Amino acid sequence: MNSKFVEIINSVRPEIRFNTEQDTELFGVLDSLDIILIVEELERQFDISIEAEQIVPENFASLRTLEAFVKSRAQ
Amino acid sequence: MNLQFQGARINGIQLVLPKREVSFDSEASSYDFSLQQSAKLKAVLGFDRRRVVADDVTCSDLVVAGFEALSRDGLLDLKTLDALIVVTQTPDYLIPGTSYVIHGRLGLRQDMLCLDINQGCAGFVVGLTTAFSLLNQKAIRRVALVNADVVSRLVAFGDRNSRPIIGDAASITIVDATSDESLIYGNIKVDGIGWDALMVPAGGMKIRPNTQTAIPEIDANGNSRALDNLVMRGDAVFNFVMKEVPTMIHSLLENGGVALSQVDGFAFHQPNPFMLRKLAEKLGVPLEKMPMDLVRKFGNSSGVSIPAVLCTNFEASYFEQPRVMCLAGFGVGLTWGSLLINMSKISFLNVLEV
Numbered sequence: 001m002n003s004k005f006v007e008i009i010n011s012v013r014p015e016i017r018f019n020t021e022q023d024t025e026l027f028g029v030l031d032s033l034d035i036i037l038i039v040e041e042l043e044r045q046f047d048i049s050i051e052a053e054q055i056v057p058e059n060f061a062s063l064r065t066l067e068a069f070v071k072s073r074a075q
Numbered sequence: 076m077n078l079q080f081q082g083a084r085i086n087g088i089q090l091v092l093p094k095r096e097v098s099f100d101s102e103a104s105s106y107d108f109s110l111q112q113s114a115k116l117k118a119v120l121g122f123d124r125r126r127v128v129a130d131d132v133t134c135s136d137l138v139v140a141g142f143e144a145l146s147r148d149g150l151l152d153l154k155t156l157d158a159l160i161v162v163t164q165t166p167d168y169l170i171p172g173t174s175y176v177i178h179g180r181l182g183l184r185q186d187m188l189c190l191d192i193n194q195g196c197a198g199f200v201v202g203l204t205t206a207f208s209l210l211n212q213k214a215i216r217r218v219a220l221v222n223a224d225v226v227s228r229l230v231a232f233g234d235r236n237s238r239p240i241i242g243d244a245a246s247i248t249i250v251d252a253t254s255d256e257s258l259i260y261g262n263i264k265v266d267g268i269g270w271d272a273l274m275v276p277a278g279g280m281k282i283r284p285n286t287q288t289a290i291p292e293i294d295a296n297g298n299s300r301a302l303d304n305l306v307m308r309g310d311a312v313f314n315f316v317m318k319e320v321p322t323m324i325h326s327l328l329e330n331g332g333v334a335l336s337q338v339d340g341f342a343f344h345q346p347n348p349f350m351l352r353k354l355a356e357k358l359g360v361p362l363e364k365m366p367m368d369l370v371r372k373f374g375n376s377s378g379v380s381i382p383a384v385l386c387t388n389f390e391a392s393y394f395e396q397p398r399v400m401c402l403a404g405f406g407v408g409l410t411w412g413s414l415l416i417n418m419s420k421i422s423f424l425n426v427l428e429v
Contacts, residue, residue: 011111031296032309033116033236036349040119052317052353 005067008041023064035060048073077330078261080207085416086217086249087150087423090386091141092373093128094428099239106235107297116239121348125242125374127227133167134223135176137245140429142181142219150423151249153181157215158188160205162198162378164407165225166191169279177221188215195273196344196406197263198222198378199248200414203402204261206250220248222378226305229275231291233299237307240347242374246382249422257397260331262323263412272311273407277302312406316350319411320403321357327401331415335359338415339398340389344405345369345380378404386424394421 002020009018009026012034018024030038039050050073059069099122103113116122128137138161145151161174168176172191177183188209194201199222206218223245230238277288288302300306328335341360343351351367354360366388369380376383381402397419405411 012115014109029295031236031298032313033120034296035310036313036347037112037115037119040115040349049356052357055317056314 002067004045005070006063008045009038009063009066011041012037018063023062025062026060026066030060042070046070046074076263077326078204078263080204080259080261081256082252082254083207083210083259084251084253084255085203085418085421086251087391087421088249088382088386088425089141089145089150089247089423090379090383090426091137091245091247092426092428093126093132093137093243095129096124096126098124102239105232106239108235119349120240121368121371122239123371125227125240125370126244126376127241127374128225128243130228132225134161134163134165134173134225134245135167135180137225137243137429138173138177138221138223138247139180141245141247141427142177144425144427145247150425154184155217156183156187156219158190158206158209158218159183159221160190160192160202160209160218161221161223162192162194162202163221163223164193164195164377165223165229173223174221194407194410195224195377196346196380197404197408197410197412199246199344199381200261200263200402200404200412201410202378203248203250203414204263204412206248207259210250210252216252218250220250222246222248222382224377224379226377227374229303229305231298231300231304233291233293234304235298236296236309237305240370240375241305242370242376244373244376244379244383246379246386248382257417258331259417260327260415261413262327262330263410264319264323266315266409269311269315269409272308272315272409273305275303275305312346312409313350315409316346316405316411317353317357320354320405323411323413324358324401324403327413327415333399333415337399338364338401341365341401341403342381342384342388343403345375345384346406347375377406380404386426389424391421391424394418
């Protein structure tokens with residue numbers, strides 16, 4: 001996984017220590033505050049726009065689904 | 076449902092704010108946030124300053140001070156009130172309704188109607204639609220709509236999701252009958268399936284408060300709350316707002332035959348700046364037409380947020396000529412409601428600090 005991407009998730013919940021090697025569940029781990037901070041940071045650092053209706057459990061299920069979603073927004 | 080009203084106007088609004096201000100910086104150590112997280116939360120979610128009452132201050136205290144100021148300043152003759160509607164989730168007592176407490180404390184006349192409504196973030200819209208309906212009665216020419224909440228007294232000290240944004244406030248909106256024939260359009264919807272997305276589990280008849288309901292427990296995200304405290308499922312609220320509110324606003328504007336660009340101002344409930352920005356983007360509303368700074372300056376004051384936006388972002392003189400305003404509230408219930416209203420000749424938009 002992209003290390004910059006994992007770094008962003010880690011900056012919001014540093015105590016969990018997400019890593020680039022392992023897919024980790026996010027849904028049920030992150031709360032609404034975390035998700036908002038992650039969206040804001042992903043938009044800023046990857047220069048993408050995340051629509052409100054895309055902030056849904058399907059896209060935030062795990063590190064891998066979120067990374068795939070970010071890639072799709074960047075294209 | 077689509078609603079339509081005629082023969083009613085907002086005469087003036089008095090906002091009442093507690094003088095006591097607390098800052099996120101002073102409270103940040105209560106939560107498990109890193110310095111970096113705290114800085115981000117301030118920037119993105121508006122965690123900054125909020126107004127809260129002291130532990131013994133109730134809604135009626137704020138409201139009575141507001142009415143007394145209006146009377147003292149010659150802006151309102153209390154004897155002209157035909158109805159008093161109080162919208163709150165934090166009543167002084169379970170019984171009687173807070174409207175009666177206010178009626179008694181102010182010594183209002185007996186020949187009038189008092190009504191209490193338990194509503195939160197959609198409470199200004201629900202209250203106004205009720206006021207407009209009452210004005211169909213010939214005997215009712217003036218309604219005082221009170222929105223008041225002291226939710227800070229219900230939020231747990233260790234609730235990092237809710238406590239940093241919750242503010243207390245009250246507002247008094249004077250709604251008069253008018254011969255002006257312009258129409259007011261409304262739209263209200265409810266989804267009671269989500270009744271537990273925002274709630275206080277104990278305190279009513281289902282779970283009586285006791286020593287057990289006061290014991291805090293820590294959830295998976297580090298929030299510490301008891302059954303006596305407010306609990307908000309932020310993800311559920313966010314998803315419902317983003318799904319339902321834009322659709323509602325489009326339907327309201329279509330019903331009123333008004334284009335989005337013809338609306339002069341969007342005074343929306345203020346959950347946090349992030350949600351408001353996302354709503355504005357989705358609706359295509361220019362950010363300068365939708366104030367979103369209330370949480371940062373005063374906190375989210377539930378049903379008072381819309382009148383607070385009007386009183387802190389607009390001068391009465393702005394409404395010397397008619398302005399098309401779109402008001403929207405959404406939250407507990409779940410409820411979402413909006414109004415498209417021509418506001419003009421507003422007598423006062425005051426802020427009182429007590």
